[in-house]
Amino acid sequence: MVPVSYYILLSAILFSLGALGVLIRRNALVVFMSIELMLNAANLAFVAFTRVHETFSGQIFVFFVMAVAAAEVAVGLALVVAIYRSRQNIDIDQMSSLKG
């Protein structure tokens, strides 16, 4: 059986990749995908611990996370569409009208 540390390591790598994606990429869709990657890295860690501890609470968390992610994506994509309609691009660096 694959040791759990491997899963955790993979989860950390995925999370780091997601975080890097959020910080580096300017395309809103890619940023969304990166956020999804971070969420799913967390899900992986939950699932891995569920196996170790043999309880279902981690899996229940995962379902909640997936439901929240789906809702978030629905709202986020709607925003992206609305932005695209008004500005003809989705570069998040140009969305700076709240600059202080």
Place this chain on the structure above:
Amino acid sequence: MLLSEANPATGLFVLVPWIVFAPVIGLLINAFFGKRLGETGVGLVASLASGAAFLVSALQMYALALYPEGAQVKIAEWMHIGSLALDWTFRVDTLSVTMMLVVSGVGTLIHIYAIGYMREDVRFKNDPARFPRFFVFMNFFIAAMMILVSGDNYLMLFVGWEGVGLASFLLIGFWYDMDTLGRPSWANSNTAKKAFITNRIGDFGFLIAGFLMFWYLGSFQFGEVFAAAPEVAKAQPWVITAITIFMLVGVAGKSAQIPLYVWLPDAMAGPTPVSALIHAATMVTAGVYLVARSFPIFGLSPDGQYIVATVGAVTALFAATIAVGQYDIKKVLAYSTISQLGFMVAAVGMGAYVAGMFHLVTHAFFKALLFLSAGSVILGLERGHHHGHHEPSSPALPPKGDGSPLSHRERDRVREAVFDPGDMRNMGGLRKTMPVTFWVYMVGALALAGIFPFAGFWSKDEILLDASLHFPHVYWLLTAAAFLTAFYMGRQVWMVFFGQARHEAAEHAEESPLVITVPLIILAVLSALGGFMNLPFEGFHQFGYWLANTLGKVEFPPFDFVVAGLSTVLALGAIALSWFIYQRKPLENGDPDPLAKPLGPAFVGMENKWFIDEAYQFVIINPYKRLAEFLAQTIDWDFWHEWLHNSVIYKGFVGLAHFLADPVDLGFIDRISYWLSDAIRASAESLRKLQNGFVRSYALSVLLGVVAILGYLLFK
């Protein structure tokens, strides 16, 4: 002495408060309904009120005849503070009832006379609306005088003492907006103030005497004071002497003795019934009453007695010399009053209380008679003057200060101004035109001059007799005064009633109506027969026996024919001398006084009252005014107002306010708040750079924050 069941006269003694209540009711009725009652109604109410007081006084006399010890009737508590217990208590004894009878009896006659007098006076002065006010004041005076004579303690006496002072002020200033001749001026109100202020000086002495009494004798109540006095006199004789001397100051104020007599002659500005009531018969006797009432205190202080007697005697002679040089009929009587009050004060000062009180009573009769007759003479001249003056044209009228034309009333006054109905030089020959007035005046004049058998002879003689036995210097002063008394009365009678009329007003003078002459006749009878109540023969001292119930042992020196003979001879001689000077060759209009030439400067002095008023003006009033001016200008205005208030306080306050406003508020407090706002603004300016609008940098911040929190949790 308190009321007891054994006292057969209790029922009468309890009526005594009505001597005060009756005139008070009268004055209230006249004060509130006077306008509606009409002149006769007002006069009737006032006279009835005074008459009721007389009736009650007469009942008291009857009760005292049954029960000579008298009584004290308490009607209310006044002050009870610590050991001090003062009540409104009426004292009924022979001394107080004597005063009550004189005040209310003579007062009632004067009230009746005043109905007739004021009816004409208000018309000559063109202000009939003032009629009721006069009677309100008169009743007020009677009430105050009754409190004075019936009080059972010195403070109640003082209430009456001040009350009569106020009444005198109100009545002297009755025609407050004109002078004695009816011209618009404040002369009358100034004389009223003079009387009041002079009396206040006397009151100050009375008050000090009262304080001393309370401090050393522990009470104001007559009985307690007199009981405590002998012990104090033994231990601290100066206390008793001080009390008597301060009391003398009060007496000098109220009874017009040297040096405070100056108010009384000027008080003649009041209507004539006032002169009679206040300044002859009643108020001025208050001082004499005070000394007589305080006889146990005076008896303990020979020094005090000596001073009082001397002051009285000197006043008697001094005022008599002034009376010789006066031309105003009422002024002569006024100085005569001062002189006669000097007799009384000298008598009570010598300890001859019976003689003093006897002279007080007879003097009340004949001086009231003389004043009222003088009023009748003045009215007669006014009538004669109006009779002869019917031309409507008036001389060129001085414009008033503000340029407005004179009102009708003022125009009348200006026209009247030339004629003085009180000046004896305008009179003469009135015995034919005013016969009743003439005869009653003769009775009064003979009584005052001390001619046998009129009242003044007996009472004055008794004083002279006592003086000759104990105080020779007083005797000689008083004898000289008695000589002058007869002389100036002779002079007055010759000038007023004999010879030829020196003015057309005197020629047309008319006799007064019955309402005026009847009281005069009653007073004339009293003046003629009043002496018989105390004849100086064994067994006939009725008045003395009566007063002895209050005064204790009274000695009756035997009748001395030398003293009586000498005074009678002197009086007759004085009258003869006055006839020789004034009547042998009657005065013509415009003649100078025949005495002026032979007496020279002495007569100038008499005529000008020895310049005492001017001396007071110079010595007291002018420095006082300068002091007042100094206090007002230098101390109050320059120092307090200009310097202290304006410079020190005002400028100091403004300076402090400037200091607080500029350096403190603007420089310090405002700077703190400005710095604070600047600092906040600057920090906000630097913080806004964080809000750069790049979502990714926010994300980085979140990441770093999470890393920092996790790091803290891991490595804490």
